[in-house]
Amino acid sequence: MDITSRVRVLDNETVYDGWSSFNRATFDYQHRNGTWQTQTRDIFDCGHGAALLPYDLERRTVILVRQFRYAAFSEAYTDLLLETPAGLLDDASPEERIVIEVEEETGYRVSDVTKVFECFVSPGAVTQKIHCFVAPYRPGDRVSEGGGLTSEGEDIEVLEMDFDEAYAMIADARIQDCKTIMLLQYAALNLFNAKGAAGT
Structure with a gap:
């Protein structure tokens, strides 16, 4: 299932960038019932x-x-x-x-x-x-x-x-x-x- 059409990224702010990075993403997400909701998530990235x-x-x-x-x-x-x-x-x-x-x-x-x-x-x-x-x-x-x-x-x-x-x-x-x-x-x-x- 490709959910790309159900996600609209509004902002992706880099809060910290060092050995690892810490980003704050704001996006609209479409629920299964068709309604949209704006959400914010903090994301930690240290590499795969x-x-x-x-x-x-x-x-x-x-x-x-x-x-x-x-x-x-x-x-x-x-x-x-x-x-x-x-x-x-x-x-x-x-x-x-x-x-x-x-x-x-x-x-x-x-x-x-x-x-x-x-x-x-x-x-x-x-x-x-x-x-x-x-x-x-x-x-x-x-x-x-x-x-x-x-x-x-x-x-x-x-x-x-x-x-x-x-x-x-x-x-x-x-x-x-x-x-x-x-x-x-x-x-x-x-x-x-x-x-x-x-x-x-």
Whole structure:
């Protein structure tokens, strides 16, 4: 469904423009009953990104990373966040960028990369779309210690985990990052046939 004819943008004011941007949009929106309403929305833009879950079916393991996230900390999350490796696209294609990010963060060089879905992370206020991938890995694919780029303030711990343990962390809130939850659920349904996954 193309709703272009139901939206008339009246103004798009840049409130802040730095590492990210913050805009205030005013627009007319036509409801399903045909009436028009003027609305204002504040929009946050930090660029699109990519995330990848490295997996080893034979050993039934995955690679995750753990790091400090100030936004989560500001909301009283006082632990380091457990996530899949990910990063902003920075004008590269999602496939190109995620291979680079995985090696920088984990030290593993992946090659057989498969895109499984893409999603808006919070479409009510955030423009960011995440392109989500999976890729197999083996212990011999590790070419460095990883840990991220200190020039970008990264201090990343690399964790190789049993898949079932990682999957269980969703239910008890030890994993709270949405892209990681979705990729682990994808892996449970399509790669590992995990117990407790929907449809198994």
